[in-house]
Each structure stands twice: as structure tokens, then as C-alpha cells.
Amino acid sequence: MRIIxxxxxxxxxxxxxxxxxxxxWRGTLTQETGGCFPIYNLEIQLxxxxxxxxxxxxxxxDRSRFVKHHFNGRYNLQTRRMVLIEDQVLQVNIPxxxxxxxxxxxxxxxxxxxxEALTGEWKGFxxxxxxxxxxxxxxxxxxxxxxxxxxxxxxxxxxxxxxNLKLAQRETEVVTTLSLDTSTxxxxxxxxxxxxxxxxxIFLNDKLLLYRQRLTDKPLTLExxxxxxxxxxxxxxxxxxxxxxxxxxxxxxxxGRRRHELRLSASDKKNAAVRFRYEPRGK
Numbered sequence: 001m002r003i004i005x006x007x008x009x010x011x012x013x014x015x016x017x018x019x020x021x022x023x024x025w026r027g028t029l030t031q032e033t034g035g036c037f038p039i040y041n042l043e044i045q046l047x048x049x050x051x052x053x054x055x056x057x058x059x060x061x062d063r064s065r066f067v068k069h070h071f072n073g074r075y076n077l078q079t080r081r082m083v084l085i086e087d088q089v090l091q092v093n094i095p096x097x098x099x100x101x102x103x104x105x106x107x108x109x110x111x112x113x114x115x116e117a118l119t120g121e122w123k124g125f126x127x128x129x130x131x132x133x134x135x136x137x138x139x140x141x142x143x144x145x146x147x148x149x150x151x152x153x154x155x156x157x158x159x160x161x162x163x164n165l166k167l168a169q170r171e172t173e174v175v176t177t178l179s180l181d182t183s184t185x186x187x188x189x190x191x192x193x194x195x196x197x198x199x200x201x202i203f204l205n206d207k208l209l210l211y212r213q214r215l216t217d218k219p220l221t222l223e224x225x226x227x228x229x230x231x232x233x234x235x236x237x238x239x240x241x242x243x244x245x246x247x248x249x250x251x252x253x254x255x256g257r258r259r260h261e262l263r264l265s266a267s268d269k270k271n272a273a274v275r276f277r278y279e280p281r282g283k
Contacts, residue, residue, distance in 0.1 A: 020280075021048040021075065021082075021109070022183050023228050025118055026147070027140035029059055034134040036098035037061060042138060043147055044071070044084070047225045051075045053084060056151050057103075063147060067092050067100040080109040082118065089127050099126045101133035107140070116142040144229050152207040162208040167201070171270045172235060175262055178276040180226070182256035185276070187222040187234065190250040191215035192263055196242035200249065200266070203235045212239050215249055226278035235273045238266035 029042040043058045053073035060066030068091040073084035084105040092100050103124035110117050118140040124133045154162075191198055195216055202210035204224070213220050226232060238247035246267040251274060253260040264272035 024143050024146045025140040026143045029138050030136040032134040058148050065094050082107045102127050150230050152205050154207045158208045172273050173270050174273045180255040180278050181281050183226045183278050185224040186254040188219035188252040190219055192248040192250040196244040198242035198247045199239040201237040228278050228280050231277055233275045235271050236264050236266050237271050
């Protein structure tokens with residue numbers, strides 16, 4: 001019985017650890033002789049779901065000289081080892097005599113004196129020529145804020161639509177600001193009261209996530225994996241006023257065991273917005 005209880009406690013501790021890896025990690029990346037610089041700054045914006053990882057990485061000399069990648073990866077609960085693989089170059093702003101490297105990170109999580117760290121090595125190849133890059137070492141620490149904008153995942157089709165989208169300029173009224181204690185957030189949007197053919201366009205932190213969608217008694221659902229201590233703003237733009245003006249919606253925000261019911265009202269003069277922020281307990 002003691003062995004069973006100990007194993008269960010260990011399992012729960014490891015699961016808790018995995019859930020806690022979402023956040024901003026920043027530190028240094030070194031490179032052996034042959035690289036553009038011997039040492040770089042590195043920030044990763046890490047989203048974890050169980051043992052699956054994804055996010056954005058910035059290796060940078062300063063905030064005006066950087067390379068941004070998207071990555072995917074896996075985390076081993078028992079060994080605390082994480083492998084992240086950069087799979088897409090998103091932005092390049094470096095000197096012309098430097099070459100961006102697409103990297104694979106082999107990192108291990110640790111915690112000492114209350115400070116969390118990811119340490120290990122990296123290897124990679126030149127993004128254009130595919131030649132091997134001089135490898136190096138990585139040391140990252142969890143930090144509360146980012147040096148770069150937080151990415152909102154957006155389908156390619158919606159990104160294309162937003163690029164050409166021209167909406168009327170309207171004031172935005174913030175209905176409320178929520179403080180949430182979990183990073184996994186579900187947003188369900190319904191028509192409020194009588195269904196009257198309201199259609200809406202939804203943005204999250206200025207990224208188009210729903211375009212000209214009709215509100216009904218079935219929810220329009222968005223799932224957000226929030227970074228800690230980061231502000232998020234959902235904006236509802238009224239594409240029409242329906243048959244019973246103004247355009248009204250019921251927004252259900254589910255975060256862990258808590259659920260918030262909010263009523264939004266938008267018109268041809270103003271948008272409706274809700275702000276929320278993930279604030280981990282004890283931080």
C-alpha cells in the first residue's frame with residue numbers, strides 16, 4: 001500500500017510539473033567557432049499540453065536583430081527531458097553576413113532555490129543551404145514577461161483574409177477584465193436571448209479568429225492556451241445588427257472549474273471587448 005501511494009504521489013507530482021511548463025523562458029545560446037556570434041540571447045514562448053510542446057523561439061543579439069522560429073516538441077515526465085524541433089522560420093532580421101540556423105534543442109528541466117531552468121545542447125543546419133551549423137549549449141530560466149509579442153495561433157486562411165480586411169473604425173467598450181488561475185481557457189459564444197441572425201467577427205489580441213460567423217444556440221468555440229502575466233483582449237465586431245438591434249452575444253469563459261457568463265453588445269458604432277489574464281497561484 002505504501003508503494004502504491006508513493007507511486008501515485010510521484011505520478012501526480014510529475015503531471016503537475018508538465019502542466020507548469022507553459023510560459024516564457026529566456027537565457028543564452030552559445031555557438032562554437034564558425035557562428036556569427038559566440039553567444040546569443042534566446043527566448044522561447046512555450047505552450048505545453050501533457051507531454052506535447054509547441055511555441056515560438058527568438059534567438060537574438062538585441063531586440064532589433066533576431067531570428068524567429070516556430071517549434072514543436074515532446075517532454076518526458078520521468079527524465080524531465082525536452083526535445084524541441086524548429087520547423088518553420090517566421091521572421092529574420094539579422095546582419096547580411098549572418099545565416100539563420102534551424103535548430104533542435106535537447107533540454108532538461110531543473111529547479112534550484114526556487115528558480116526553474118532548462119539546460120542542454122542544440123544542433124542545427126543553415127535554413128537555406130542545409131549545411132550543418134556549429135552547435136552549442138543553452139541555459140534558460142523561467143521569467144515572468146516576454147521581450148517580444150506573444151503569438152496567437154491563426155489558421156492560414158484567416159491570416160490571408162485579415163491581410164486584405166478593411167473594417168469600419170469603431171470605439172471599443174471593455175465589458176470586464178478577468179483574472180484566471182489556469183492557462184487553459186475555453187471561450188463559447190452564443191446568440192443572447194432570441195436568435196435574430198446576428199453575425200460577428202472575432203479578434204484575439206488583434207488576430208482574426210472568427211470571420212462573419214452567425215450566432216445561434218450552438219456555440220462558436222475558441223480554445224486559448226494563455227501565457228502567465230500576459231494580457232489578452234477578445235473583441236467582438238458586429239457585421240450586422242440582426243433583426244433586433246443591437247448585436248448581442250452570450251460569452252461563456254471556462255477556466256478550470258470556474259465559469260464566467262458575460263453579455264456582449266456591439267453596434268455599428270462600437271465593438272464589445274473582454275480582457276483576461278492568467279495569473280498562476282502563488283506567483
